[in-house]
Amino acid sequence: MNYLITxxxxxxxxxxxxxxxxxxxxxxxxxxxxxxxxxxxxxxFALPEEEARLRxxxxxxxxxxxxxxxxxxxxxxxxDTALPSLTALHAQMHPFEREIAERWGxxxxxMPWPKPLRFPFDRYDRNSTMDNYPFYAMEGGSLHEVxxxxxxxxIIEPGAFxxxxxxxxxxxxxxxxxxxxxxxxxxxxxxRNRLRQLCLAEAAAGDSAVAHAxxxxxxxxKLAGTARPAQLAPERLVAxxxxxxxMQIADTGALSMDVGYQLxxxxxxxxxxxxxxxxxxxxxxxxxxxxxxxxGTDHPLxxxxxxxxxxxxxxxxxxxxxxxxxIKSSPTLLARFEQCGIVPREEMLRIGGVGQAARASxxxxxxxxxxxxxxxxxxxxxxSIVKTQGDVMARLMVRCREVLQSAGCIDRLLEGxxxxxxxxxxxxxxxxxxxxxxxxxxxxxxETLHVALTDDRGDIAAYRIKDPSLHNWMALALAVRxxxxxxxxxxxxxxxxxxxxxxx
Amino acid sequence: xxxxxxxxxxxxxxxxxxxLDAVELTSEFRGRPELTEPADAESRTAxxxxxxxxxxxxxxxxxxxxxxxxxxxxxxxxxxAPQSIRFxxxxxxxxxxxxxxxxRPGDRRVEFDRKEVRPEICRCxxxxxxxxxxxxxxxxxxxxxxxxxxxxxxxxxRHGISFTASPRHADGVVVxxxxxxxxxxxxxICYDAVAEPKILVACGTDACSGGxxxxxRAVDRSFFxxxxxxxxxxxxxxHPMVFIDGVRTLLGLKTRx
Ligand code: SF4
Numbered sequence: 033m034n035y036l037i038t039x040x041x042x043x044x045x046x047x048x049x050x051x052x053x054x055x056x057x058x059x060x061x062x063x064x065x066x067x068x069x070x071x072x073x074x075x076x077f078a079l080p081e082e083e084a085r086l087r088x089x090x091x092x093x094x095x096x097x098x099x100x101x102x103x104x105x106x107x108x109x110x111x112d113t114a115l116p117s118l119t120a121l122h123a124q125m126h127p128f129e130r131e132i133a134e135r136w137g138x139x140x141x142x143m144p145w146p147k148p149l150r151f152p153f154d155r156y157d158r159n160s161t162m163d164n165y166p167f168y169a170m171e172g173g174s175l176h177e178v179x180x181x182x183x184x185x186x187i188i189e190p191g192a193f194x195x196x197x198x199x200x201x202x203x204x205x206x207x208x209x210x211x212x213x214x215x216x217x218x219x220x221x222x223x224r225n226r227l228r229q230l231c232l233a234e235a236a237a238g239d240s241a242v243a244h245a246x247x248x249x250x251x252x253x254k255l256a257g258t259a260r261p262a263q264l265a266p267e268r269l270v271a272x273x274x275x276x277x278x279m280q281i282a283d284t285g286a287l288s289m290d291v292g293y294q295l296x297x298x299x300x301x302x303x304x305x306x307x308x309x310x311x312x313x314x315x316x317x318x319x320x321x322x323x324x325x326x327x328g329t330d331h332p333l334x335x336x337x338x339x340x341x342x343x344x345x346x347x348x349x350x351x352x353x354x355x356x357x358x359i360k361s362s363p364t365l366l367a368r369f370e371q372c373g374i375v376p377r378e379e380m381l382r383i384g385g386v387g388q389a390a391r392a393s394x395x396x397x398x399x400x401x402x403x404x405x406x407x408x409x410x411x412x413x414x415x416s417i418v419k420t421q422g423d424v425m426a427r428l429m430v431r432c433r434e435v436l437q438s439a440g441c442i443d444r445l446l447e448g449x450x451x452x453x454x455x456x457x458x459x460x461x462x463x464x465x466x467x468x469x470x471x472x473x474x475x476x477x478x479e480t481l482h483v484a485l486t487d488d489r490g491d492i493a494a495y496r497i498k499d500p501s502l503h504n505w506m507a508l509a510l511a512v513r514x515x516x517x518x519x520x521x522x523x524x525x526x527x528x529x530x531x532x533x534x535x536x
Numbered sequence: 537x538x539x540x541x542x543x544x545x546x547x548x549x550x551x552x553x554x555x556l557d558a559v560e561l562t563s564e565f566r567g568r569p570e571l572t573e574p575a576d577a578e579s580r581t582a583x584x585x586x587x588x589x590x591x592x593x594x595x596x597x598x599x600x601x602x603x604x605x606x607x608x609x610x611x612x613x614x615x616x617a618p619q620s621i622r623f624x625x626x627x628x629x630x631x632x633x634x635x636x637x638x639x640r641p642g643d644r645r646v647e648f649d650r651k652e653v654r655p656e657i658c659r660c661x662x663x664x665x666x667x668x669x670x671x672x673x674x675x676x677x678x679x680x681x682x683x684x685x686x687x688x689x690x691x692x693x694r695h696g697i698s699f700t701a702s703p704r705h706a707d708g709v710v711v712x713x714x715x716x717x718x719x720x721x722x723x724x725i726c727y728d729a730v731a732e733p734k735i736l737v738a739c740g741t742d743a744c745s746g747g748x749x750x751x752x753r754a755v756d757r758s759f760f761x762x763x764x765x766x767x768x769x770x771x772x773x774x775h776p777m778v779f780i781d782g783v784r785t786l787l788g789l790k791t792r793x
Contacts, residue, residue, distance in 0.1 A: 153754040185701035187669040187683045211718045215754035228591035238677030298688040302551045316564040351547045358540035
């Protein structure tokens, strides 16, 4: 099968340059290619075209060379023959085939997990609703089901979890999502106000506002094709690493809380406050909303702000390292975290896991290293932190190390910082017509991918957002298998996945 | 094993903000905007441009008004039309009425009309208030800020105000998010499960108006047509101090001048 080969630093590609094949060769190629963990699917979606056609686009990421392979196939809109399912061979395809089936009514033959994904408002089958989600069931006198949600005990987003347990032991967990569906992608393509589009990207997952905004401006700047001020690259990176620090610290605190380690909890709460207040003192918003803007910035770093960030980050890193040290020297904590919620490397790769959760299972998936963009592609080589155990402790330790690593990265970026000329954001730059561009960045959860397609006039005709949670929810379901149900909270928090980023 | 703990404790020190009513936020924080009627044609044009760019239609140029209930506090309008709009760091943004969130030129505070507060609210909840939070399309940032109100820094629990796990234990519901169609029923069930008398708080710009998602077909806001909201709190997300100030003012523990 033919692909258009590009990478994470090249510009937009013209739609007519993307080769189109038939499903048979598409299927054949992926069947063999995905057996090698070097490749994984970044995105796979369908869009209607003129002449009553449905065109399917695939973005395939090659971790070995950093290439991004773009391929496509098409078929008639009203053609209702079933396609042989790729999920049957490669479980990582499941969210994409489920989305395509749910949205367009495409049937995938042999699909082992034919479940709704997010119940979008424009779904093909209006009779499929939240209330009749087809939960998996098991029969047996000693089995019972536990249903949790959609509203949870804490102040978090909604989602429904159904456990099938044998006594205390979890045999199966099924996670039904879609409660958070707001129609983000549809609204994105429905407006030409680029500021509104940026705000929508930031709202895709509010705890990853910087990661999603960075993916969005990358996409838009590629389509605009104009050079951006050099100063923006380090500033955006500082913002992204601050977000990573804040959230990894928050999750360390959440895990501490769930095992009754109050000292760690309150220390992390205070450190997170300090981190997000640093972001707020820079841009006025604790989550870094409004900080990342196309082709310019409203909050250029001044020498004073850069010094303030450096100072705070050094202090946070020092104190956080003390917490990390305390965790590692507390046998009661290790007894809860170690050997709990294990996802082995092979499983993680099979389901297409990404980000820090994958790295805790020995799968070195990290866009900063494999598909570098911005400064990572230039002066700043990134070395991923990888653990092999795949348990709660490994996920926690990856977080811990990443906080310290991000702090070091910010320190290096701001060392001897000299403010340079920057521009104000440009919300009116014309975009290349009939083109495709993507923004691919490593947020704190992992691989965050935005894809835009433009029409004849250079307006965004379709926009696709992928939060890393789309891949990783399945990893949580696997992690709790065989565990006591009372370990679910720490398993859940060791992943801390996004509901709204999944449901969009 | 004890020494690492002592070290953490010593670095941690004392974190609680001593007086929540005396908090002042960084000057960068975008809180209550102040509007000035444009004096010349140039600033009038700038204001028109700002209104056209506003991502949610929160800003109206003529008659000049800014609806905090729709505002994302992105600050873009103030940069386009600095003569007409200026953001202050005032976090006292909560209002007992939706109309109270609409600011006009000359307004120097968000009015808190005490007449609009039901008398049973101070009587029943003045000393302790337990709330159940329901996220119905919230983007996790509002939820995290609500969680932060009880953390070691803000420690709102010291005033008897906190969040509870079950609606059966709650005196009221805090809603975040625009209310998605897929969450509408669960929100109804949760609200009905809270015993009377109860209060209802809309937290965040998405909850107040639908925000970015006001026109989305994936959203169903009929909940807010059927139930009276006691406190409207704008923000993207709502800063913990906006929540703390709003709730304490609602309960009559704080006045707004
Ligand atoms: S700050 Fe508010 S009113 Fe101004 S442009 Fe942004 S959303 Fe609109």
